Amino acid sequence: MPVSRDLTAADDYIKPNSIDEFMVSNLKKTGLPGVSVSIIKGNKVIYTAGYGNDSEGNPITADTKMYIGSVSKSFTSLAVMQLVEQGKIQLQKPVKSYLPNFVTEDERSDKITVTQLLNQSSGLSDKSFPEMSLSQPNSLMEEMKRLSGAHLTADPGTQWNYHNPNYHILAQLVEQVSGQPFNQYIKNHILTPLNMSSTISMTFAGNESEVERGYTYAYGMPIARKALPHFVIGSGGMISTANDMTKWIAMQNGDLKSVDGTPLVSPESLRVMHTPSGPDNEYAYGWEQDVLPDGSKRIEHGGTLFTYSSDAALFPEKGYAFVVMFNSATVTGAEQQSFIDGLTSIVQNKTPELGAPIGLIVDSTLGLLTLLLMMFFTKGVRSVNKWAMKFCSRGWFIILARNVPYIFSVIIGIFFLDALGFLVGGRDITWTTVIYGWPALLIFIETLAIGSAIILISRIFRLVGIKKRNEILINR
Numbered sequence: 001m002p003v004s005r006d007l008t009a010a011d012d013y014i015k016p017n018s019i020d021e022f023m024v025s026n027l028k029k030t031g032l033p034g035v036s037v038s039i040i041k042g043n044k045v046i047y048t049a050g051y052g053n054d055s056e057g058n059p060i061t062a063d064t065k066m067y068i069g070s071v072s073k074s075f076t077s078l079a080v081m082q083l084v085e086q087g088k089i090q091l092q093k094p095v096k097s098y099l100p101n102f103v104t105e106d107e108r109s110d111k112i113t114v115t116q117l118l119n120q121s122s123g124l125s126d127k128s129f130p131e132m133s134l135s136q137p138n139s140l141m142e143e144m145k146r147l148s149g150a151h152l153t154a155d156p157g158t159q160w161n162y163h164n165p166n167y168h169i170l171a172q173l174v175e176q177v178s179g180q181p182f183n184q185y186i187k188n189h190i191l192t193p194l195n196m197s198s199t200i201s202m203t204f205a206g207n208e209s210e211v212e213r214g215y216t217y218a219y220g221m222p223i224a225r226k227a228l229p230h231f232v233i234g235s236g237g238m239i240s241t242a243n244d245m246t247k248w249i250a251m252q253n254g255d256l257k258s259v260d261g262t263p264l265v266s267p268e269s270l271r272v273m274h275t276p277s278g279p280d281n282e283y284a285y286g287w288e289q290d291v292l293p294d295g296s297k298r299i300e301h302g303g304t305l306f307t308y309s310s311d312a313a314l315f316p317e318k319g320y321a322f323v324v325m326f327n328s329a330t331v332t333g334a335e336q337q338s339f340i341d342g343l344t345s346i347v348q349n350k351t352p353e354l355g356a357p358i359g360l361i362v363d364s365t366l367g368l369l370t371l372l373l374m375m376f377f378t379k380g381v382r383s384v385n386k387w388a389m390k391f392c393s394r395g396w397f398i399i400l401a402r403n404v405p406y407i408f409s410v411i412i413g414i415f416f417l418d419a420l421g422f423l424v425g426g427r428d429i430t431w432t433t434v435i436y437g438w439p440a441l442l443i444f445i446e447t448l449a450i451g452s453a454i455i456l457i458s459r460i461f462r463l464v465g466i467k468k469r470n471e472i473l474i475n476r
Helices: 016-030 069-085 107-111 114-118 140-149 165-178 182-191 242-252 267-274 334-347 358-382 384-391 396-402 404-414 416-423 431-437 439-475
Strands: 002-005 034-041 044-052 214-218 221-225 238-240 288-291 297-304 309-315 320-326
Touching: 016 034, 016 044, 016 334, 034 242, 034 334, 044 242, 069 114, 069 165, 069 182, 069 238, 069 267, 069 297, 069 309, 114 165, 140 165, 165 182, 214 358, 238 242, 242 309, 242 320, 309 334, 320 334, 334 358, 358 384, 358 439, 384 396, 384 439, 396 404, 404 416, 404 439, 416 431, 416 439, 431 439
Parallel strands: none
Antiparallel strands: 002 044, 034 044, 034 320, 214 221, 288 297, 297 309, 309 320
16 A cells, blocks of 8 residues: 555546556565655646655655665756856867866877767766776765776767766766855755755765665565665765655656746756767667657656666656656566556556566576576586596597586686676676675576586596596506
8 A cells, every 4th residue: 555645636547546556566566665656747746655665664655765876867967957058068068178187098088078978978888997896986086086097988979888977077067167066066956946855966875874775686585785885976876755856857847947936947958958869869868768659759767776776757748757766676677667667558548567576586596596506516526436437538628528518607607797797788797786786696607607617626636536547557
């Protein structure tokens, strides 16, 4: 049952009971601990609610504070556009002209424009600057120093690469041009004007006492943890509530006026922020645009801080928008995505489909496979002597060929992070992020690698021993 509900405006076809039914049923179906939701049409709040509980057992409400992760990027882009309208920033001008301390080991970075940072086409990427693997900075000045060792993956403007430091640089740009600390600027020029009194901008994740621990999952079991400590200012540093986020999406939905009637930005600036401008033809300024099966547009962006996740979506042709926030992050994100898909169906006047506990299914499968591997390797070690006796008279090439699967498995274990990073588009993956995000996969892969290494070492030692013994017997 919802623990918080606020119906403030009637609507033609979105009925509170239908939202309740979907949210409650899907929460049970997916097994997530908690979720909050905001739905608006135009500038009117249709619905806000909270479901489930936090890690302390308290009910989730529309006023529960949650990390919103990379949905924060749209706040940063708005701050930049405000300064553009004041004539303090030019979008096509190199960011270097505003930030003399932005220096990398690649001279091409001097040509990176403000627009290319906003639409993630700067040429910087996790491949050449693995920001999660590196020591984390504690301030924007430290981030600028850290970036001094960066290289570009591609010429600016030619390739799209999702890279959080693009938005760290933009946060530094806002500080430099406005003369205010970034977090203070966000509060003074966005949060206060919109009366988002429960929302804050932070610098470093994991240190906020106002937000309860969120959840990660291991073998389908939720584990309460603090957010993974890392640098997030400008890229993922906002904390908000469902009620506060109604004001944010109403502004993004075209209600540009602050509480005193002053517009935060012009309609043209809002259009620019929502319009794809990079080489991928999807990413705008902290927003992504896609086309739904019915041909209508959706302007959307998700976010995660490993223990929390969120999504904001605008439907310009329908006039609706919603924000959904979770105090959890799962293996594939399929559980959270089912809420996003369901709410998308609701605002399109379609019947939402319920999700499934995909993470539990996947992790249970991995757990079973891990147990089978352990049994297989235990049997393999016990039969090493028999195997060695069988192949001791064979040549080393034949022996090598028969052990290729084990050799390959060891290689997978050694280069696991690189392989996983490649599969997720070149993003920087660390042992810590895998432990947070998918421990069952890590245990399976390393069980495979370690078990294979034990088999290989045991076979080599036993073969060498038998061959030496045979040589001694022959020489006698």
